[in-house]
Amino acid sequence: MSTTKSSTSSRLSVHRPAVSRAALVVGLAFLVVGVLGFVPGITTNYGSLAGAGHHSMAMLLGVFQVSVLHNLLHLGLGLVGVLLSHSATLAKAYLVLGGIAYLVLWIYGLVVDQQSSANFVPLNTADDWLHLGLGLGMVVLGLVLPRRYTEATAATYHGPTAGGRIQ
Template identity: 70%
Template sequence: MSTTRSKRSTDSGLSVHRSPVALTSLVVGAAFILVGVMGFIPGITTNYGDMAGAGHHSSAMLLGIFQVSVLHNLLHLALGVLGVLASRATAAARMFLLVGGVAYLGLWIYGMVVPETSSANFVPLNTADDWLHLVLGLGMVLLGLVMPRRQSNATAATYAGPTAGGDIQ
């Protein structure tokens, strides 16, 4: 007789746990939402009154380091929402991390070849943004590749008791 394991509690109908890759997507998504919100907070964003809608003319700086605009902040918020939504399914969470990471690597290359004062620098991006995009891109791709799709039996037992879990895949 075979048994199947459900990701839902039979008593409450609520999710017992998320896979490690889904939890990672949730955390990364929440971090992007936080960064997007912080970009709209004066004080956390210096030169807030000089924030442009888009383009390299914005002199607003998140944490005094990263050049931001309204568009830049909205992109962070949108990416964050995608990460949170993707965390609801293991395959979507992995795809979010991989595709998002590749996109950030592309953005790093774009930032390296497009001059900061060019009209093509529409997001806007500065040197600090460029190097952060490299780290984010590599980190997201790496997490998307190495995070397991399921919890081990031992890890699941820690969260939901000895009958929960599954094998690492």
Template identity: 55%
Template sequence: MDAPHTHATDRSQLQLAARVVGIVFLLVGVLGFIPGITSNVDQLEFAGHNSDAMLLGIFEVSILHNIVHLLFGVAGLALSRTWSGARNFLIGGGAVYLLLWLYGLLIPHDSSANFVPVNTADNWLHFFLGLGMIGLGVALSRRRATSRV
């Protein structure tokens, strides 16, 4: 008869969600540098509202913007290793994106204060990302996984 196995790599749904979100951020960060997926890559600025590069032709990006996506992705992967890290990444990261949404609403897009840069499409993406990340973090952490396979 086979003995029951425990897997040290078992992940909760919360951890899996954080890992998937991290992978998506990494992918978006990389895609922001690829011509064809990002239009006007030759006009990619380090930061500021003068960057005319557009991810998928919709979202204004800069080198800084892409680096932030890459760093968020790395953070998501690293924090998804633990239950509490995954929860903190999703809820805390979601809060950061809601703050970025507010920033985008309050700062004129052609202002020198618009260093990220953001446009209207970015603003609404940040809003839904923030709500989605917080929603995942809250919903999936309601019942902490206590059983092991």
């Protein structure tokens, strides 16, 4: 005899396709980073936070060069990720296309002179290598995670009692 047990939290997390959950986590991470970019102390040299451009000497976590534009882009990308995470197809597109955009940004950061006006985001070396990791990670997540929730998928990721089945 098997009994079915379900809760709101299990329905929200277990029954959501893995690609949707990944897009949600990535989106939430971007939202957190965007907010932290406006927090003095977490962002060092906060007084030099510029609207855009390489003249901003504000550094998120003392490492990543940020500006108001950079922080707003993180907030926007995070919001898009959260919104698109509700559809597996859109979540996949968000991860893959967002990842490709980050890979393009990585290449841009490698070729642009960090002191030129073309460095409008702004980007430093730490940003460049973070963008490579983010780009690769997002593309891989979008391509390998399943877009459908099935009992087999649930069992693979959460064990045989996934979905509330108790044996």
